[in-house]
Amino acid sequence: MSPTRERRPSASAAAAEDVPDRAALARQRRGRRSEEERRRTRAARPKPSARNRPNRQVEIRRRWVALLSVLTVVALVYLLFFSSMLGVQDVSVSGARTVPADQVRTVAAVPAGKPMLRLSTDEIRDRVAAMPGIATVEVSRSWPNTVDITVTERTAIAFFDSGPGGDGVHLVDGGGVVFKTVPARPAGLPELKLPKVSADDPVTRAVTAVLGVIPEQLLKQVTTATAKTPASVEFTLANGKIVRWGTAEQTDRKAKVLAALLTQDGKVYDVAAPELPTITS
Secondary structure, rough: OOOOOOOOOOHHHHHHHHHHHHHHHHHHHHHHHHHHHHHHHHHHHHOOOOOOOOOOHHHHHHHHHHHHHHHHHHHHHHHHHHOHHEEEEEEEEEEEOOOOOHHHHHHOOOOOOEEEEEOOOHHHHHHHHHHOOOOEEEEEOOOOOOEEEEEEEEEEEEEEOOOOOOEEEEEOOOOOOOEEEEEOOOOOOOOOOOOOOOOOOOOHHHHHHHHHOHHHHHHHHHHEEEEOOOOOOOEEOOOOOEEEEEEOHHHHHHHHHHHHHHHOOOOOOEEEOOOOOOOOO
16 A cells, blocks of 8 residues: 655745735735824823923913903003002292282192193193293193193283373284283383274284394383384484384395494485495484
8 A cells, every 4th residue: 555645735825824914914914004103193192291281370470460461451440540559749830020920820720639641731821822921832741740731921022001091001923912910101112103002913023023133232222113004114313313224124234334324414214225325414
């Protein structure tokens, strides 16, 4: 009896059996790689720091800070706009000499205790500027509780007498503004001989403009000033001589020409056209 031979699987059969094993192995490897990649990805993600995670105490602190900030703003608004703590306690007046400072305060009517920021400095300025003897006014706040009022008074450059039945002697400034009544004629000021004296009158403004620009030495000699038109200003000197000045233009040249003319005899000295001056006896 012949020995039984063991049948070996053919190469093709072995290869066929090996294919499923290799496929399973590949799937297993892929699974391991996927799992490893997932682990690496998770490891690469930044972990939230405990320092970055706000806890309850930090959140409560933030809310308190926000609340305190709001309360601070509200308190400041109340303090600045509604409280008398930064309200007016004093009114300082400077520059007032002939106009009493108390009179300026009365006219200014600054409300005591009113918050400084709610004051209208423009309204205060306008009230004081309406005073007859005041030329300019500046109003400012001096923290924490003082209002400063600085005034420039009007300076008289001439006067006019309203005559019998009138209301007295009036002082006039360089702009033709009648700002004060005095009991007697002031010494050292020229008298205006005009049918009308007013800041709205062009002739008045022309005469006072001339008086405001002529040399002081000459102004001291002027006793009266008059004009029929804004271009025909003339004045009389203390020695009785009459000067026809014309307009307020070419003041320096006219003054020099007049100084030379006054060395000669005459009654009327015309320098209205300084290039062609004349002397009339």
